[in-house]
Amino acid sequence: MVVARLDEIIVCKCIMLIYNPCDWMVMICEMCGKEVPVTKTVIVEGSRLNVCPNCARFGEDYRNNQSGAPMSSSVIEQRLEKRERRMKTKDIYSGTSSTELIDDYGGAIREAREAKGMDLEQFSASILEKKGTISKIEANALVPDDKLIKKIEKALGIKLTETVQSGVTVGGGNNSNKMTLGNFIRKE
Numbered sequence: 538m539v540v541a542r543l544d545e546i547i548v549c550k551c552i553m554l555i556y557n558p559c560d561w562m563v564m565i566c567e568m569c570g571k572e573v574p575v576t577k578t579v580i581v582e583g584s585r586l587n588v589c590p591n592c593a594r595f596g597e598d599y600r601n602n603q604s605g606a607p608m609s610s611s612v613i614e615q616r617l618e619k620r621e622r623r624m625k626t627k628d629i630y631s632g633t634s635s636t637e638l639i640d641d642y643g644g645a646i647r648e649a650r651e652a653k654g655m656d657l658e659q660f661s662a663s664i665l666e667k668k669g670t671i672s673k674i675e676a677n678a679l680v681p682d683d684k685l686i687k688k689i690e691k692a693l694g695i696k697l698t699e700t701v702q703s704g705v706t707v708g709g710g711n712n713s714n715k716m717t718l719g720n721f722i723r724k725e
Contacts, residue, residue, distance in 0.1 A: 568595070
């Protein structure tokens with residue numbers, strides 16, 4: 538292999554390749570993809586790009602807009618408020634209540650039905666339900682759905698549901714001398 542140095546060009550006879558040291562200095566425009574010797578840094582729609590001189594007209598000079606547009610104080614305040622609301626801890630159980638069926642719904646239905654002077658067949662016929670269904674409900678063996686609860690409440694004039702607060706302890710719970718978790722909870 539014979540290598541001769543002539544000015545800035547290196548001639549390599551075995552490969553027959555002419556190598557110019559400036560060839561590796563070619564840059565690529567990030568907008569059009571063209572290979573150019575020099576790129577210019579510009580801001581195009583908020584993004585900093587290295588572009589060729591032809592594409593530089595689509596953006597603003599990066600040096601003139603280096604600090605960026607100052608954000609108004611109201612925008613900053615709004616973002617801080619949103620962040621504070623997002624970062625606050627939330628009690629997902631506060632203010633939640635649900636409607637549940639009373640404990641002895643079957644006994645309450647039976648007492649109200651007998652107070653009205655109806656037997657099981659008459660009552661089931663009056664609300665258009667099967668006798669077996671009503672007898673199972675009165676025995677607490679079947680939990681009625683919401684639609685049937687409303688029909689029974691309307692026919693007998695009673696209330697079978699109650700509103701229960703979630704996470705709230707009702708009553709003292711100190712009916713015996715046994716130790717419970719309630720003894721360890723501080724009540725305010």
